[in-house]
Amino acid sequence: MTLKLGVIGTGAIGQEHIRRCNNVLQGAKVVAVSDINVEGAKAALQRLNIEAEVFADGHDVIKSPNVDAILVTSWDPTHEDFTLAAVAAGKYVFCEKPLAMSAEGCRRVVDAEIKHGKRLVQVGFMRPYDAGYRALKKVITDGDIGEPLMLHCAHRNPTVPESYDTPAAITNTLIHELDVLRWLTNDDYKTVQVVFPRVTSKSHAKLKDPQIVLFETQKGVRIDVEIFVNCVYGYDIQCEVVGELGIARLPEPSAVQTRKAAQLATPILTDWKDRFIGAYDVELQAFINDVKADVLTGPSAWDGFAASVAADACLKAQVSGAIEAIEMPPRPAFYDKK
Template sequence: MTVRIGMIGPGGMGQAHLDRIRTVIAGAEITGVSDIAPDNVRTVCEKYGVRGFDSSAELIASPDVDAVMICSYGPAHEADVIACIEAGKPVFCEKPLTPDAAGSLRIMEAEQKAGRRLVTVGFMRRFDRSYSEMKAILDSGEVGETLVIHNRHRNPGVPERYTWDMAINDTGIHEIDTMRWLTGEEIVRVRVDKPKKTTRRFEHLQDPLILIMETTSGIWMDDEIFVNNQHSYDIQCEAVAELGTIRLSDQHAVERTGVLGRHNVLTMDHNQRFGGAFVTEVQQWISAVACGEHTGSTSWDGYAAACVCDAGVRALESDTWVPVEMIDKPDFYA
């Protein structure tokens, strides 16, 4: 079976997925796109030879669309995800599922009413080989209990439209989900520390900042979020356990030695660093859709991450610990 996919919001991320589906991913084809920008729809249709829809509603309802990928702006996700659920079509939604927990809660309610898991959230780090190996070691118990986890999320730069809260709900959300998945625990409270600001930032930003998180068993996690480091896309993680320490290996494939010394090429964006994870993630989703199954992150994962983000944004304003407020996990997502 070839899964016919409709894509909503084929911007940079959407077109990267489209390229993967056309070149290295099996079992699917993009049959149509929609976007709030008509010019972008025309450009994508001409580039890829796909059909353009006048609206996301028209795309979701089309008999030529079996499943939907949503790569649009976060605030637009909720209505389209719920429309996919009501149409009975599997939907892959890039993070965040919604910008706040209330929207994700409404999506969960719609999905439970439908009686079937249809929503997969695009948390690609769960499919990264190095993170997966780290999780396997921690889950095995060979290094004892996990005590502390250090994270670093550094970008070379961000555009001026990057707002002050996006450090938490657009950048830090990756570590928030990864830490929930890595430890198998929920995050119960958060704090934001504010070090000296870089001069290489827009005035409205606190950059860098340190997001501190604590889990149900007391694991302490920090996340340095630095989005204007000027040199590379640099992702680091180190788990400190009772009997050992596990960290991600250096993030380059080739090291050169010569008259200029020893050096390596740095990754500059998420597609370079997590290209393999994106392929694995989308391939698994497509294979699951073809079999009528669900794989990957659920609406609950999107909701839980949003709850932590909500608390993190409040902590950014209040300079104190903020509790994470969540409902009990429904049996539907157990």
């Protein structure tokens, strides 16, 4: 039985997800979409050669009796509202990050979901679906390197647009690590500190680049994340876990090795879309399968809330230069993994 999906927001990511659901994945079909630009939505569907009902208002997608589950890929400030509406309607909803514009907003979704009595919300953090991170987590979980003590991470982009400013390093870039490192270590953040190295000459006036973000976790693990978004040389994600018995490192993407022009080399990706492309397919297929099995297992509203709480503390630490506490309330039993 095919799952009928409604997609709210037909911008770049929305179109990607529509194409993915209808042309790549199994078991689901987009039957309705909405966008404030109705004509744009229609044109997009035509380009994709997909037939679906088109609404101007996302709430109509949620209400449509023809729609089983919702994908929220609209303008960020509308995420919370649509997700709350989906929960109110008792429909499963996959909401692209961020779940809301503030930790308080995320908390409202959490509270609504708990009140509803059943997990309905998955947040679009895709790194836990990346084969590399999964292999890394398996090494940790299998005990191959003993208890984790430190993580050394880096998130590097070749360049960013002028609109990207110092806080964006947290909200646009680090946000991925904020989620995936919690998942990887099965731990929560306790404190954060941000330090600013010498600024690269490749940056612009509103952006201090690079930055180093230093966490202590509840278990005492120390995590350092280098964020360097004008690193010029490529899109490069590094994660090294230092354990009591050894060290494990996130796989480099598989690539042809050449011996050429006095260099033994493998290419480094330059476009982030190439890096995690496979993970998006796995993520959305998992959502579809979970909805059909009637039990969500992916990143939850609570995970969205936790990332948001941590991000807020990071932003505070960027300004204060001090070690800031990350005040994370205890996880409700509702979100315990079965």
